[in-house]
Amino acid sequence: KYDFSGQVAIVTGAASGLGRAAAKAFAESGTAVMLVDRDQEKLNSLVDEITGAGGKALMLAGDVSGEQLAKTAVEQAVTEYGSLDMAYNNAGILGPMCPLVEETGEGYDEVNAVNLRGVWTFMKHELIQMKKQGSGAIVNCSSLGGLVGLPGRAAYHATKHGVIGLTKSAALDVAAQGIRVNAICPGCIETPMGDGIDPSAMQEFLKQQPIGRMGKPEEIAAAVLWLCSSASSFVLGVALPVDGGFVAH
Numbered sequence: 001k002y003d004f005s006g007q008v009a010i011v012t013g014a015a016s017g018l019g020r021a022a023a024k025a026f027a028e029s030g031t032a033v034m035l036v037d038r039d040q041e042k043l044n045s046l047v048d049e050i051t052g053a054g055g056k057a058l059m060l061a062g063d064v065s066g067e068q069l070a071k072t073a074v075e076q077a078v079t080e081y082g083s084l085d086m087a088y089n090n091a092g093i094l095g096p097m098c099p100l101v102e103e104t105g106e107g108y109d110e111v112n113a114v115n116l117r118g119v120w121t122f123m124k125h126e127l128i129q130m131k132k133q134g135s136g137a138i139v140n141c142s143s144l145g146g147l148v149g150l151p152g153r154a155a156y157h158a159t160k161h162g163v164i165g166l167t168k169s170a171a172l173d174v175a176a177q178g179i180r181v182n183a184i185c186p187g188c189i190e191t192p193m194g195d196g197i198d199p200s201a202m203q204e205f206l207k208q209q210p211i212g213r214m215g216k217p218e219e220i221a222a223a224v225l226w227l228c229s230s231a232s233s234f235v236l237g238v239a240l241p242v243d244g245g246f247v248a249h
């Protein structure tokens with residue numbers, strides 16, 4: 001267990017799944033958290049849960065693709081808690097689940113806006129603050145879909161490959177300034193996002209996870225906290241698979 005007492009983290013997509021598990025893990029390690037999501041109701045109950053257990057949490061509801069939301073989230077975290085030390089840019093959607101020729105421009109633009117622009121907006125404003133401090137650690141949520149292609153999900157995989165590109169370039173921008181930027185590539189994890197995937201496609205997925213089961217959100221949170229901790233002080237610009245062996249398969 002890490003001791004992040006006195007440190008401050010932003011988590012996007014915090015109201016559900018991987019973001020929720022990471023937000024709770026940060027809070028349980030003493031981090032003051034700024035939680036961002038478009039689902040105000042679920043954010044409210046998570047903030048109640050964290051503060052009820054003695055933790056520190058603020059929330060901001062909105063769409064991560066809007067740059068003003070990112071700027072405000074950083075400003076409010078710093079005003080309230082004094083710094084921004086860590087961030088997990090996690091909000092994402094599946095988008096169109098069909099062959100590329102059937103994708104619509106609207107579906108393509110939407111998944112780009114959330115998964116890619118949403119990471120860009122938050123990382124930009126987090127880095128502006130972290131550069132002032134001369135320290136910080138950022139983890140961006142890619143996917144096994146950032147490392148391989150799968151049929152019927154071109155737009156999603158394009159965004160997740162893009163998150164790795166953003167991560168590597170940003171990591172090099174700030175590598176000498178005390179800031180580390182990395183990406184995480186989860187395999188198939190038990191979250192509400194899986195409800196959007198056809199059950200037979202899910203069975204095919206699972207066959208490719210040599211560990212023989214789905215992952216748990218807490219197993220991704222553990223890797224996110226490690227990438228934010230001093231235990232990974234020499235790790236930057238990586239896209240870390242946490243996938244039960246999917247990409248080794």
Ligand code: NAD
Pocket residue numbers: 012013014015016017018019036037038039062063064065090091092093094114118141142143144185186187188189190191192193194
């Ligand atoms: P989820 O649907 O459980 O949670 C996603 C959260 O993001 C929700 O609370 C939702 O309200 C929020 N969100 C969506 N669009 C938003 C927007 N425009 N602005 C603000 N908030 C928004 O999904 P999850 O499985 O926890 O996914 C989290 C991340 O993990 C995503 O980036 C996803 O692509 C990635 N991922 C998930 C899996 C998996 O198997 N679950 C695997 C690989 C990668």
